[in-house]
Amino acid sequence: MTDAKPYLSCLQEGRWFQTLPDGLRQALRDAAVVRRLPAGQRLFARGDAPCGLYCVVEGAMRVSVVGESGKEALLALVEAPNWFGEICLFDGQPRTHDAYAEGATVLLQVPLAPLQALLAQHPEYWRDFALLMSHKLRITFAVLEELSLLPAAPRLARRLLMIAEGYGESATAKRELHLPQEQLAAMLSLSRQTTNQILKDLEAQGIVRLSYGGIEILDGERLRQAAHA
CATH class of the missing domain: 1.10.10.10 (Winged helix-like DNA-binding domain superfamily/Winged helix DNA-binding domain)
Incomplete structure (x- = not known):
């Protein structure tokens, strides 16, 4: 955990993390490992197996998908202090999109195994992860509405x-x-x-x-x- 300490203040700036129960905040901090990605490096690809939850603490991640024509559709740039990767935590299915480092990027990763163990021991924490996912869903609906109407x-x-x-x-x-x-x-x-x-x-x-x-x-x-x- 020592390696992640310089980034804890960034975690505290995120609204989702601020609202978590003390026990869940501490568990995520304890399980977090630092991942450093150079510009352009892929974190995971569409179809990859679940690998845990991530928080951007420096830089940004480009979330996109490449169509059959070879054209890349850019969906979002995920910057600090946003978390991502929670969908696979719920359904255990493969990754839905590609994620690449947009410039040199630092992430905190909470690997899947300790996450699953934590939720097995504290099923009440599922609601907190559901709130993270529902926030993303609301944003998605807002973007789709704007695309259609504005x-x-x-x-x-x-x-x-x-x-x-x-x-x-x-x-x-x-x-x-x-x-x-x-x-x-x-x-x-x-x-x-x-x-x-x-x-x-x-x-x-x-x-x-x-x-x-x-x-x-x-x-x-x-x-x-x-x-x-």
């Missing part, structure tokens, strides 16, 4: 806010997003040109500032207004 501009603004707020996990919103426009376009199923034009419009209004590989949110309140336009 024009491109407010959909993009909402996604920027969602990423800045750590998909509801971060206690404080980030101002600077390390997010290339190509990746943002892929997440929103928009063309690179459309994404760039919307971002340029937001920049002209003083709402964001664009840089190479990044987006800085200058006015969160006006971005929220744009998300509901």
Whole structure:
């Protein structure tokens, strides 16, 4: 556990982890091992066997799937202090997507065996993991609704806010997003040109500032207004 101690403060920043019973928080801390991935390294692939639960404490993980055409669909960038991998804990089925390190990334992994032993001893903790999964499900439904009903501009603004707020996990919103426009376009199923034009419009209004590989949110309140336009 000594190796994971420098990252415990990051764990404490996550809203899900904050709400856990003391015993479960301590058990996850005790079982956690550090995984360091260089940029581009795959953590697991679609179809791989379950391997436990993960929390991003530095960097980000790219969650995606490659279709039959060979085209990659980017679903999410998972950043600190988000947890992922809980679906397989419930059904024991193979991984549903690919997960790659987006830049040098540090994870805390709670391996499957100690997780299963913990839940066998404390079945009341299943509810806490169910809450983690239900939060992801709510986000998925919201994204699908936006994809079906919203024009491109407010959909993009909402996604920027969602990423800045750590998909509801971060206690404080980030101002600077390390997010290339190509990746943002892929997440929103928009063309690179459309994404760039919307971002340029937001920049002209003083709402964001664009840089190479990044987006800085200058006015969160006006971005929220744009998300509901």
